[in-house]
Structures are given as structure tokens and as C-alpha cells.
Amino acid sequence: MINLLPPQTKGDYRYARRNLALRGWIIALAVALVGVGALLTYGLLDLQRQIHSNQIQVAEAKEKLAKDKLTETEQKVKDISSSLRLATQVLGSEVLFSKLITQIGAAMPPGAVLSGLNINKTTGGLDLNANAKDYGTASQVQVNLSSSANKIFAKADIVTISCATPKVQDKPDPYPCTVTLRALFNDQNQFLFVNQGAKS
Numbered sequence: 001m002i003n004l005l006p007p008q009t010k011g012d013y014r015y016a017r018r019n020l021a022l023r024g025w026i027i028a029l030a031v032a033l034v035g036v037g038a039l040l041t042y043g044l045l046d047l048q049r050q051i052h053s054n055q056i057q058v059a060e061a062k063e064k065l066a067k068d069k070l071t072e073t074e075q076k077v078k079d080i081s082s083s084l085r086l087a088t089q090v091l092g093s094e095v096l097f098s099k100l101i102t103q104i105g106a107a108m109p110p111g112a113v114l115s116g117l118n119i120n121k122t123t124g125g126l127d128l129n130a131n132a133k134d135y136g137t138a139s140q141v142q143v144n145l146s147s148s149a150n151k152i153f154a155k156a157d158i159v160t161i162s163c164a165t166p167k168v169q170d171k172p173d174p175y176p177c178t179v180t181l182r183a184l185f186n187d188q189n190q191f192l193f194v195n196q197g198a199k200s
Helices: 007-068 071-107 135-146 193-199
Strands: 112-120 125-132 153-163 177-185
Touching: 007 071, 007 112, 071 112, 071 135, 112 135, 125 135, 125 153, 135 153, 135 177
Parallel strands: none
Antiparallel strands: 112 125, 125 177, 153 177
């Protein structure tokens, strides 16, 4: 069948298809960010509940110490107080990370979505996972996140990049490539818990 459409009309159709695909990527990124935000909110509420419970335990332990003056009770209060301080620090970090997720999402190149992140206790940075439409986009994730203009990380190193072999199926995976990065925070990052503590 001969396509008799004018070149301009054919071009419009082609760009319309591209716009539709781009809209799908944007929706997928938004859904991913909402999901991560929901998880962080759940973690925040759970930590608040734990802190409240620990505060009650500390109050009860101090009351018993005042009555009994026992060495064992005093040690228990110290242990619970240490746990409370640790929970408070983790809670503060969660709040900052919930804000940081927006900044990371904004730095993602088109065609890439953040799929996960973990706190690296050894290096004091983050391990990030992202999905991308192709190898070049996966590499661009590292370039964007390590850029000094974004003021997020001092450096971001690629740990692995892998792309799945396309399979014959009804709906091909829009993000067949996966990139894992190990990132070290920028000292001037305004969302760092330690920097917030220095301001207070």
C-alpha cells in the first residue's frame, strides 16, 4: 500500500508517537518517585513510633532507678538511652533522604528511572540502582549524579551496567538496562544530616 500522506503529516505522526513514548517515561518516573516516597513515609512513621516507645521505657527505667538505686537498673537506662539516640539519628537521616530523593530524581536523564538506594555504612555514601532505556542513558545517569552543578555527590562511580537481551513479547521492557552506582556525598550537600546538625 502506497503512503500518499504529505511529508509534513508523516513527520507529525512520527513526532506524535515519540511524544507518547516520552509521556509514558515521565509517568513511570512519577510512579517510581511516589512509590519511594510512600516507603520513606512508612519508615518515618514506624521510627517515630519506636522513639515514642523508647521514651516511655526510659521514663519507667529512671523511675525504678530512683526507687531501687540498683546498678542493674542504671545500666539498663544507659542502654535504652543509647538506643534512643541511635533511633533519633536514623529518623533524622530518613527525613533528609525523603527530601534528597526529589533532587536525585531531578538529576536523572530522560529515559532513566531510579529503582532503589541503600545507605552504605562503610563509605558514608549511597548505593543507587537505576533502570534505563539503553546503555548510553545508563552511563549518563553516572555523569549527571556526579556533576558538581547538581551539588548532590562529590563523586559517583559505576559498579555495574547490564542490559537485558530483548525478547519477543507483546510489550517490550522500556528500561532493559540496569546501572548500579556507588556515590559519595558532597560535603556541601544541604540534605546531609551532619550538615543540618552543624547549623542547629
